[in-house]
Amino acid sequence: MTRSATPGPRPTLADVAALAGVSPATASRVLNGTAGVSGSARTEVHNAVSRLSYVRQRARASRRAKVSSIAAVVCEDGVRLFADTFFSRILLGAGQALRTGDIQLVLLVVRGPADHGSVERYLSKGLADGVLLISAHDRDPLVPMLRAMRVPTVAAGRPMTPGELPYVDADNRCGAYEAVNRLLKSGRRKVVSIAGPPDMAVGADRRAGYRDAIAEADAVGTIAYGDFTPTSGEHAMQRLLEHHPDLDAVFAASDLMALGALRALRRAGRRVPDDVAVVGFDDAPLALHTDPRLTTVRQPVEDMGEAMARHLTRRLIGEVDMPPATVFPTELVVRDSG
Template sequence: MGRQRPETPTLEEVAALAGVGRGTVSRVINNAAGVRESTRRAVQRAITELGYVPNLAARSLAGRRADAVALVMTETDWRMVGEPFFTEIVRAVGDALADMPATPVQLLLTLVRTDAERRRFVEYARGGRVDGVLMMSVHAEDPLPDMLAEAGLPTVMLGRRSGEESVTYVDADNTGGARGAVAYLLERGRSVVATITGPLDMYVAECRLRGYREALERAGVEVRSSLVVEGDFTQESGRRAMTGLIERHPELDAVFAASDSMAAGALTALLAAGRRVPQDVAVIGFDDFLLAEHTEPRLTTVRQPVEEIGRAMVRLLLEEMEDSAAAWRHVILRTELVVRDSA
């Protein structure tokens, strides 16, 4: 018999006594899958000891879900939506949701670019139409993640707005990946190494530029601002940047582009200028999407673990949906240099 208490015990008290989160207690009460047997027994012991009686009406209300997750793209430039990065992430997230053993969850794609669209989306999400939000392509000053957090909506970002990010996110080791790529070029005798960055109001682009600079500094090579050109992650921006670099620095013998699309654009510009790759100029990209296998020559690049990123984003979001009191978490996944023909 559980000990009697003068007041009605709460779900939070059961969770505290069992040493688990509130969401775990809910899963045990609802006999959901995915709970360890030892954890299930600990929760059941706490329920018995406290004399907790589940509120069936509250459980019914709490279980009223939309079974839908929004994947929000905050990119203001429509061209970016067609870039390989976006399509690969959408596929990875969709696959991760499809692999869920429990109730199927619908993935809703939406583009949010203006203050009015931000307000409308927050009201839409608060109205119970989605259970959680995944975000991608977030720029430094975007307030939407904070608006969602203030509204109590479970949110997980791909990447982060700054090094002080307070919202849950999943990211790749952008600095380490870029540093390793540029170090590889230097170790193979390249001496004038340029970089084509992404838009520098995005932390991902800042990190890849930092990795470039760190590799040069560690090798005792001067960091020259004229060898750094900002792109926007598109192929056309890579072509334009590479054309300008060749004109200013005909002695250039390597370039690190912060995306595969920009690296492909750089290859086009080098071909047009009569430069051989990699004999005259070595080229390395970042992403390792299908595009890298089909450039001429095939692209050496830094691989992001896209499938793992998608799974991690979905896992963290589902955990936040189950336990609204869960603390934000930051996950950074390793990258890998994939050597092909261009460097």
């Protein structure tokens, strides 16, 4: 008697893309019939679909009598996920909103492209009714994958591509402008910035707010880049001090990068705020415990998480008149650092 072969894992969109030699985004466009893909790429994708016996899985219909589970898909490595309180705060807010409806919140961590297949397999089984997408970068293949699977999704933060996903955000540009404008009006002459990643709208918007204030004051701006971690803020501050020793203020696009900047300034013998003023962004809990206490821009992170969850659940039960974006105001919180 012959044994039947044990079926392997169901092929995913990522598997199709890898076999075809294209990106998951391109494979998704082919399967959606979207224009802008070469004929050879289309042929390779369709051949890969046939060879893998790929069957496209779709999420359940968007109109549901009962929502039971939401997946929070966080695109970060484990170190930053647990070191940056932004993530715990936004998940706390989402969890509080879902608890009233007895909806389970499931955390899926995407550390890189290798995790995309497991996310696709999880969602294709209908184990989550919708997705809260957190910390996705520009051109992340997860976005076209979610759209191809027709999984209702709400993003934390404005996507770089307009109209790509509904989202909840803070007014990052205005918050950054107010912070830098205050530094300039207080008499600081050389205000530099440690900006966030340029492939994330949150980084781009806070950088734009900095530039708005600099241009309005007819000043000269200087920007170094970080990745929202203390180490990147420390390294960026070191570079800025080396190239611009006359700087007297720094706007860091996150409190964690501001913490790194404080370390570099202390090591360089610069007094804060006497020699250099420092302003961060987020109003994370650590802002009350730095030395000196950090002036920062407050964004209502828990409220943003709650709004994301409520927006998604309303879409899932069939409400159609949902706004494409919800943007919360920010508030400048003045403490001792600048």
